[in-house]
Amino acid sequence: MNRQALVGAFVLGGIALLVAAFVLFGNFHPFTRTEKAVLVFNGASSGLSVGAPVTFRGVQVGAVDRVVIEYDANTKKAFIPVYITMRPDNIVLAGSNKASMPHLRDLVAQGLRGEMNLRSFVTGSSEIDLDFAPGTPAVLHPDIATVTEIPTKQSTIQAMTQTLQDLPIKQLGDNANTAMIAIQELSEQLDRDLPPLVKSVHETSDQSQAMIMATRDLVEKLQPELMRTLQSVDRLANAGTDQLDARGKELHTLLQTSNDTIARAGKSLNNIDSMTSPRSAERVNLEASLRDLAAAASALRGFAGDVERNPQLLLTGRRQ
Template sequence: MNKQALVGAFVVGGIGLGVAAFVLFGNFHPFTRMEKAVLIFHGASSGLSVGAPVTFRGVQVGAVDKVVIEYNPQTRDAYIPVYVTMRPDNITLTNSSAHHFPTIRDLVSQGLRGEMNLKSFVTGSSEIDLDFAPDTPAVMHPDIATLTEIPTKQSSIQAMTQTLQNLPFKELGDNANATLAAVRELSDKLDRDMPTLIESIRATSDHSRDMIDASRDLVTHLQPELEHTLNSLNRLADAGSDQLTARGKELQALLLSSNQTIQKAGESLNNIQSITSPRSADRANLEASLRDIAAAASALRGFANDVERNPQLLLTGRH
């Protein structure tokens, strides 16, 4: 009986150690609240398999239980429902009063969203990443989801893949081919026209060199004449300066004489004005003399008329 009891205790101990190891190192947590949910992706889910981790900002909060395909023959749309088991107790909501453990539905109402990201570039495996994104619209699929649904959003890798898929590669290829054809045509045209162009440039260069040589010879020939002309101009300028210097005194004397003459003319005008003034005595005397001269002229005219009628008056005189 002691041996059987010892064997029984050993067996019970082994079972206990196995259960403890399964609880500690496995995904079985008998005392943790577990909840199931589904994430529905519209598109490919390459690399996602059963057992893939579900993380929240790098912290694992669950695992993938099942990946199925939902296909609608009428719309030809394929959806990938991913069923997961989560431990929401790992996430708490904080308010002003106390902490409380939310349900998955509570987390979704707070803006919980899921996306599929590549876990390893080497193995190509993927995982589900959760995060709060209340600005992202919650697109639900009530006709597909049988559990609490966590809305999904497009990951950066999926957005990049979709962008690459939407690129018009055929149009880009056609444009590249057209560009290469244009470059080839331009190259052929340059090959044909380049020798002629080079020959024309060479001829133009030779002609320009001849013109430069001719201009150099002309400048060399005209240089002595230009120097002689410049020397003559210098001598003329010097002579002009000397003439101006020599005639400066004469011009000054001429200007002084002109000023004196103008002053005398002004004085004469003043005298004439004073003589011709109505109240001037000289004018009165002049007018009296003019009257006397006029009377004398009238007497002479009368005497001349008498002499003309009787010439003897010159001998006998008037009686």
């Protein structure tokens, strides 16, 4: 009896340890509320296997139960539903009562979305990451999902992969090949044209250097003559300045004399104007003198006529 009791106790202890291991280290949580959900992916699910963790910003909230391939023969499209077991008790909405834990449908309505990301670059394993993204449209598949569906969004790696797939690799390769051919042709052309060009540059440089030397020699030869010419110009300028200074006084005297002459001429013109004025006394006297002269000339002409007719008048005179 003691041996049987010992064996029974050992078996019960082993079973208890096994259950504790499942509870502590596995996905078996007999006292935690779980919900089933499905995520439908359009792309490949490489590295995703049963038992892969389902995390929410790094915190594990579930595990992958099954990965299935759904192929639609009508649309020729293949979908990959990933069935998971969630423990929504680990997610608590702020301000809500803990007695009423949220359901997956409520979390999906709040914007819960899932994406597939690479878990390890070494092993190539993947995991499901959940996060709230209300801005991402919820694309559901009611024909495929038999349980609560969590909408999916494209992961960063998938976006990069899609971008790389959409790149026109062939066109880029053709453009690169064309560019390499053009570079090779340009290199060959440079190999043909560059030596004559370098030679021409050297010859031009030699000619320029010779011209510079000749110019320098000419400048050195002309420098004394230029200095003498500048000195002559300087002396001429000084002489011109002296002459202008000497003639300045004469010009001043000439201008003063001219001004005086012009003033006198102005006075003479004023006198002549006053004399020729109809009301001036000089003009009246002048007109009277002219009348007297005219009368005397008339009498003289009469006397001359009488003498011409009778010359004796010069001796006897006129008789009264």
